[in-house]
Amino acid sequence: MDIDEFLTRLAAGELIFDDATLIDAELLGIRLRQVSLRRARLTQLDLRGADLTRADLHAACLTLVDLRGAHMFAVNLARARLFQVDLSGANLHGASMQGACLAGVQLRAAQLAHVDLSGANLKGANLQGANLTRAILRDVDLRWANLLESNLLHTDMKGAKPDGAKFSKR
Numbered sequence: 001m002d003i004d005e006f007l008t009r010l011a012a013g014e015l016i017f018d019d020a021t022l023i024d025a026e027l028l029g030i031r032l033r034q035v036s037l038r039r040a041r042l043t044q045l046d047l048r049g050a051d052l053t054r055a056d057l058h059a060a061c062l063t064l065v066d067l068r069g070a071h072m073f074a075v076n077l078a079r080a081r082l083f084q085v086d087l088s089g090a091n092l093h094g095a096s097m098q099g100a101c102l103a104g105v106q107l108r109a110a111q112l113a114h115v116d117l118s119g120a121n122l123k124g125a126n127l128q129g130a131n132l133t134r135a136i137l138r139d140v141d142l143r144w145a146n147l148l149e150s151n152l153l154h155t156d157m158k159g160a161k162p163d164g165a166k167f168s169k170r
Contacts (some may be wrong), residue, residue: 010035
């Protein structure tokens with residue numbers, strides 16, 4: 001499906017785009033609330049400021065996607081694979097991200113309170129200044145991740161692998 005078809009169907013009220021492939025588009029501020037993009041392939045998209053509240057991206061593959069400042073409250077990114085994705089300043093409060101591959105992803109100053117990242121791969125991710133209050137980081141790979149200035153208040157990190165990760169001294 002090309003971008004024009006996607007936008008036409010979205011404008012007509014369609015919400016299910018499972019297994020879709022969307023490539024190379026500028027969709028700043030687009031409203032994708034409750035849209036289902038399960039197993040979708042999203043490549044080279046500019047989604048800065050987009051609204052993906054309660055969107056379902058279970059097992060989706062995102063490559064070279066700019067989601068800076070996106071609204072992603074309670075989004076489902078479980079088992080998703082993100083490569084060269086920028087989520088800096090995004091609001092992912094309450095998101096489901098269990099088993100997601102977020103290695104090297106930019107999450108600077110992201111809102112990750114109450115997020116479930118159980119079993120996720122955050123190896124080398126940049127979480128500087130992120131809010132991880134009450135997040136679940138059980139069995140998460142945090143090797144070489146940057147967590148400087150991050151809020152880890154009441155964060156569950158049982159079984160996490162923090163070798164080489166950078167934390168602020170308190």
